[in-house]
Amino acid sequence: MATAPIRKARTSRTGAGTLGDGLFGVSVAAATAIALAFLLLPVVAIFLRVPPGDLIDALGTDAAQKALIVTAETNAISMLLILVFGTPTAYWVATRRSRARDLVVTLIELPLVLPPAVAGIGLLAAFGRLGLLGGTFDALGIDIAFTKIAVVLAVTFVASPFYVRTAVSALEAVDPTLPAAARTLGAGQARVFFRVALPLSAGGLGAGAALAFARGIGEFGATIMFAGSLEGVTQTLSLAIYEQFDVDFDVALAISGLLVIISATTLLLVKVFTRWRSTSTSPIPFAASTPPSA
Numbered sequence: 001m002a003t004a005p006i007r008k009a010r011t012s013r014t015g016a017g018t019l020g021d022g023l024f025g026v027s028v029a030a031a032t033a034i035a036l037a038f039l040l041l042p043v044v045a046i047f048l049r050v051p052p053g054d055l056i057d058a059l060g061t062d063a064a065q066k067a068l069i070v071t072a073e074t075n076a077i078s079m080l081l082i083l084v085f086g087t088p089t090a091y092w093v094a095t096r097r098s099r100a101r102d103l104v105v106t107l108i109e110l111p112l113v114l115p116p117a118v119a120g121i122g123l124l125a126a127f128g129r130l131g132l133l134g135g136t137f138d139a140l141g142i143d144i145a146f147t148k149i150a151v152v153l154a155v156t157f158v159a160s161p162f163y164v165r166t167a168v169s170a171l172e173a174v175d176p177t178l179p180a181a182a183r184t185l186g187a188g189q190a191r192v193f194f195r196v197a198l199p200l201s202a203g204g205l206g207a208g209a210a211l212a213f214a215r216g217i218g219e220f221g222a223t224i225m226f227a228g229s230l231e232g233v234t235q236t237l238s239l240a241i242y243e244q245f246d247v248d249f250d251v252a253l254a255i256s257g258l259l260v261i262i263s264a265t266t267l268l269l270v271k272v273f274t275r276w277r278s279t280s281t282s283p284i285p286f287a288a289s290t291p292p293s294a
């Protein structure tokens with residue numbers, strides 16, 4: 001008979017728990033819906049404000065075409081620099097366990113938290129005509145500030161940490177026994193890097209490159225401070241939006257829509273590529289398969 005109150009109490013607690021779980025689930029779903037609506041509304045508004053046909057026509061304007069060309073050229077060069085110099089840097093950081101590593105990681109991450117205006121002023125103070133290295137470049141007949149070179153440097157400065165930091169995480173995730181096994185089989189450091197570390201971390205490296213690319217095409221603050229906004233020379237898509245805001249709002253919307261499409265496509269391709277890599281049956285994709293022995 002004493003067990004009856006206990007059973008009743010348990011039933012009461014179970015009912016209360018079920019009700020609480022239901023309320024919590026509804027609250028989480030509501031919060032998620034509100035967050036998604038808030039994030040999607042500005043994006044959707046870009047495409048609903050002006051008919052699609054008018055947006056496409058606006059992309060054909062001279063200002064939009066020139067900005068697109070400048071953005072494509074400067075970001076292509078910037079991404080090449082980020083990959084060439086950022087990948088070895090990430091590998092060095094990922095394979096070190098020392099205080100120097102923490103300092104290097106802090107320096108890599110610093111541009112992530114710097115205000116864009118500070119980044120632009122810093123680049124101007126370093127590479128401008130009156131900057132720290134300005135005299136050296138001036139003696140060589142090279143002018144950097146307010147040229148396409150300045151755009152490349154600005155994009156590289158603000159976008160490279162996105163790649164390097166992601167690449168470090170991807171390379172650290174590689175099972176250390178695999179590079180060690182390759183070394184015991186006679187592979188040198190360069191071969192281990194190119195044939196083991198890079199293939200195994202390709203998914204993470206690709207994601208980092210996509211993040212850096214998306215950040216680069218949207219760069220504004222450091223670029224306008226260091227390179228200015230000269231149409232056909234240093235005016236990127238982001239800068240063109242700012243200029244066209246008061247001149248032709250439809251053009252500004254069209255360029256904004258283009259950047260939204262590019263960014264969304266980039267993120268989607270990264271997810272598809274990462275999922276495809278995760279389904280690979282070979283732990284080292286570039287390793288030659290060995291035929292089974294008879």
